[in-house]
Amino acid sequence: MTAATEFNLINKYFSYSTNRNDVVLGVGDDCALLNPPAGKQLAVTVDTLVCGVHFPENTSPEDVAYKSLAVSLSDLAAMGAEPAWATLALTLPNSSEAWLEEFSMSFKKTLHDYGVQLVGGDTTQGPLSITVQLTGFVDAKKTMRRDAAKVGDKIYVTGYLGDAALGLNLLNVFELPDPTIRYASVKKLNRPLAHVGFAQKAVEYCACAIDISDGLIADLGHILKASACGAKIYFDQLPRSKAFHKCAVYLNDLDYKKMLLAGGDDYELCLVIPADNEEALLLLAESMDVLLTHIGVIDNSGELSVINTSGESIELNLSGYEHFAHE
Numbered sequence: 001m002t003a004a005t006e007f008n009l010i011n012k013y014f015s016y017s018t019n020r021n022d023v024v025l026g027v028g029d030d031c032a033l034l035n036p037p038a039g040k041q042l043a044v045t046v047d048t049l050v051c052g053v054h055f056p057e058n059t060s061p062e063d064v065a066y067k068s069l070a071v072s073l074s075d076l077a078a079m080g081a082e083p084a085w086a087t088l089a090l091t092l093p094n095s096s097e098a099w100l101e102e103f104s105m106s107f108k109k110t111l112h113d114y115g116v117q118l119v120g121g122d123t124t125q126g127p128l129s130i131t132v133q134l135t136g137f138v139d140a141k142k143t144m145r146r147d148a149a150k151v152g153d154k155i156y157v158t159g160y161l162g163d164a165a166l167g168l169n170l171l172n173v174f175e176l177p178d179p180t181i182r183y184a185s186v187k188k189l190n191r192p193l194a195h196v197g198f199a200q201k202a203v204e205y206c207a208c209a210i211d212i213s214d215g216l217i218a219d220l221g222h223i224l225k226a227s228a229c230g231a232k233i234y235f236d237q238l239p240r241s242k243a244f245h246k247c248a249v250y251l252n253d254l255d256y257k258k259m260l261l262a263g264g265d266d267y268e269l270c271l272v273i274p275a276d277n278e279e280a281l282l283l284l285a286e287s288m289d290v291l292l293t294h295i296g297v298i299d300n301s302g303e304l305s306v307i308n309t310s311g312e313s314i315e316l317n318l319s320g321y322e323h324f325a326h327e
């Protein structure tokens with residue numbers, strides 16, 4: 001795309017009014033100039049969504065914009081950070097104004113909803129891809145890290161598991177006769193909720209968390225590896241939405257278990273907390289209307305086992321989605 005086209009697009013779609021007083025200089029110069037708050041650490045994350053890989057080609061521009069922010073907001077939430085600044089690297093196949101109009105409106109609204117300012121970016125031509133980098137603030141003594149799980153800690157998750165994977169399957173692989181299942185699960189796929197507000201308060205009680213982007217088994221696995229411990233997961237306690245309950249009658253057992261245990265894209269939080277803090281965390285979740293479910297315990301087994309109500313291990317050869325697995 002020509003320099004003039006690029007300049008016009010940035011001006012028209014990505015120069016939003018300033019809404020934070022810690023932004024000295026935003027979009028328009030060679031760099032943004034930002035004032036970090038005294039005494040805080042910066043939490044920085046970046047994620048790329050590639051069309052056809054991270055979202056189906058016919059996903060609406062509104063949903064693409066929302067999700068490109070939600071996945072990075074979810075990373076900040078997983079550390080207990082307060083979101084502040086964004087940069088956006090956008091690669092577009094053409095300069096379709098209709099697409100940009102919708103994308104930009106949704107991007108701007110989502111930024112506003114989370115109090116984040118867009119401070120810079122890059123605009124290039126090529127296959128559709130959206131990279132969002134977010135910076136947030138944490139109190140140095142209150143972060144949630146993957147390496148902080150201890151034997152005996154309890155494992156909790158927010159929300160429901162498996163819905164986004166169900167939604168993706170309903171778009172790409174199979175059909176189910178009940179349209180309410182499709183509606184709810186595709187909505188979870190396209191519009192995952194980042195638990196940003198809850199996480200900033202949960203840091204009072206929780207030092208170890210991860211967001212579930214690649215499936216519970218894969219992501220909890222990262223905690224176990226970083227913390228050098230094992231875990232037991234109680235399969236029957238895994239939280240399932242109404243839609244997910246309904247899909248069970250149509251699916252074979254393995255597909256069902258795979259979606260629940262290894263389905264990606266839910267962006268729920270997995271929190272590991274000392275037993276002494278359980279009550280306080282549950283009260284916090286209830287006061288903020290966040291569903292929080294006890295799903296397991298950290299142990300010293302060195303492995304992750306999933307057990308049924310009679311304590312038998314459920315053997316599954318599962319892992320999260322791996323981007324290069326098919327190459």
Ligand code: ADP
Pocket residue numbers: 010014026027028029030031032088089090118119120121122123
């Ligand atoms: P440079 O050539 O110095 O990198 P660019 O022409 O790429 O500058 O960008 C000009 C300004 O517009 C910079 O401040 C940059 O951060 C901003 N910018 C470019 N693309 C975007 C975008 N998609 N969203 C937000 N800001 C952008």
Ligand code: MG
Pocket residue numbers: 121122123
């Ligand atoms: Mg540039």
